[in-house]
Amino acid sequence: MTQVSENSLIMTDKTTLISNIEKSAIQISKIKVKEGASLYEGKIILFYHTDFNSKSKKKTKQLKAKDAGVLGSVLVKEQDVVEPGKGLYTYKSGCSHSTVINDLCAECGIDLQKDEKGPLAGGGASVPMVHTIPSLKVSHEQAQILGRADETRLIEDRKLVLLVDLDQTLIHTTNDNIPPNIKDIHHFQLNGPRSPWYHTRLRPGTHQFLASISKWYELHICTFGSRNYAHQIAHFLDAQGKYFSSRILSRDECFDFHSKTANLKALFPCGDNMVCIIDDREDVWNYALNLIHVKPYHFFRHTGDINAPPGLNKSDNDTLEEGYTIAQLAKGVSIKKSNAKPSSSSSNSNSVPNEGERKKRKREELKEEEEEEEV
The missing domain is CATH 2.40.50.100 (RNA polymerase II/Efflux pump adaptor protein, barrel-sandwich hybrid domain)
Structure with missing residues (x-):
């Protein structure tokens, strides 16, 4: 030729x-x-x-x-x-550079960092819409087009979106020394045979909950755990990838290591009116109105959220009573809440329960676990 x-x-x-x-x-x-x-x-x-x-x-x-x-x-x-x-x-x-990955335009192939005019700010490509590839960005206009297409698809499928936290919401993980023969514990290493061991237990009823809720929601993972950690836990929860697929947002893709709300605009450029969230922490979502506060799941003593952001509490907090259980979520809940943050006085009033209250809570937790296992 x-x-x-x-x-x-x-x-x-x-x-x-x-x-x-x-x-x-x-x-x-x-x-x-x-x-x-x-x-x-x-x-x-x-x-x-x-x-x-x-x-x-x-x-x-x-x-x-x-x-x-x-x-x-x-x-x-x-x-x-x-x-x-x-x-x-x-x-x-000319090229609008509406899709950019690693500063290379996906349409014309130009290296935007080496352009003779200097960095072109992606030609307007500033919205990372793919959970696991933050370096892939599209323009605001393109993001709106893709966002509307996603909304149309969800409406046709008669589904909403559910963002799911991992640590102390669906699982509890520790890196303490744990006997290898404890039932229903997943033991794993993230970085080779010489790296630390992690031990994870799924919240009772989690598999049944995911199977049920996935009929009405498209499920996404949103966690402050590392990328390797998030994908490993996703494998325990969803070995075949039928619930979460590649929709996994980890700490490595988060814009802000202290807040999960920063990524919402990028993931859902047309708004989060079709998005629901379940998490054991309200503060990392800035007490969002579409958040269902889940009661923290504790299995390993003296271990809280091992992936809590810097500066936020990582200790075991068995005294926390607020939030829903997985069993309650499976049965359906009605959310009535304000966006007011709790005052320090109210949060401290229950911080030191007496012995009778502790025993009562323990009985309630055992009852809740039994209910979750039946979900």
């Missing part, structure tokens, strides 16, 4: 017209692009023949884009015969 060595350029109101520059008529054999497609330098637009009347084997030539832009109108059809000087297609030069 040979390539057309140059293009005829005629600027018309910021739109470039590409014409047949051959000395004779050409026949269009194959068109490779559609109107509105992104162009980059060297992208094949169409194939054509100059010797289309020859009885011998025809030689195919390529017409390639000269620079980046957006295809306007395709002025020919396959099998058309185009005389010299006649138009083939139009395009608008």
Whole structure:
């Protein structure tokens, strides 16, 4: 195959017209692009023949884009015969860089950090919409299009979105020394045979809860645990990937190590009106109105949330009574709450229960675990 060595350029109101520059008529054999497609330098637009009347084997030539832009109108059809000087297609030069990964435009291939004008701020691509690939960003306009498409899909599937926390919501993990023969404990290492051991127990009723709730919700994991940790726990919860798939947001992808709300705008650019959250902590969600506060799950003594953000409490807090259990969530709950943060005086009033209260709570926790196992 040979390539057309140059293009005829005629600027018309910021739109470039590409014409047949051959000395004779050409026949269009194959068109490779559609109107509105992104162009980059060297992208094949169409194939054509100059010797289309020859009885011998025809030689195919390529017409390639000269620079980046957006295809306007395709002025020919396959099998058309185009005389010299006649138009083939139009395009608008330049690239909006609406999709960027690692500072490389996914449409035109330019390295935005090395551009002669300096960093182009992604050409407006600033919204990371993929949980596990924060370096993949799209423009605000593209994010709105994708967000509306997601909402339409959810409505057609008759589902909402449920963001699920891991530590002390669905599981409890410790890195203390634990005997290997305790029932229903998952033992694992994250970074090779010489790395620390972790021990995780799933909250009773979790598998049944996920199977039930996934009928009405698209499930996403949102955790302050590391990426390796999050994916390992997801495997324990959902070995076949039928509940969470790749929708796992870990600490490595969080914009703010102290707050989970910062990622909501990126994940749901059209708003979180179709999003519900379950978590054992309200503070990391800034006491959001669409949060269902789950009672923390404790199995290992003297271990709280091992992945709590810096500066937030990591200790075992068996005195906390607020929140729903998995059993209650499975049966359905009605949320009536304000966005007022609890005062320090009210939070301290129950911080030191007496012996009678502790025994009563213990009985209630045992009863709740029995209910969860029956979910």
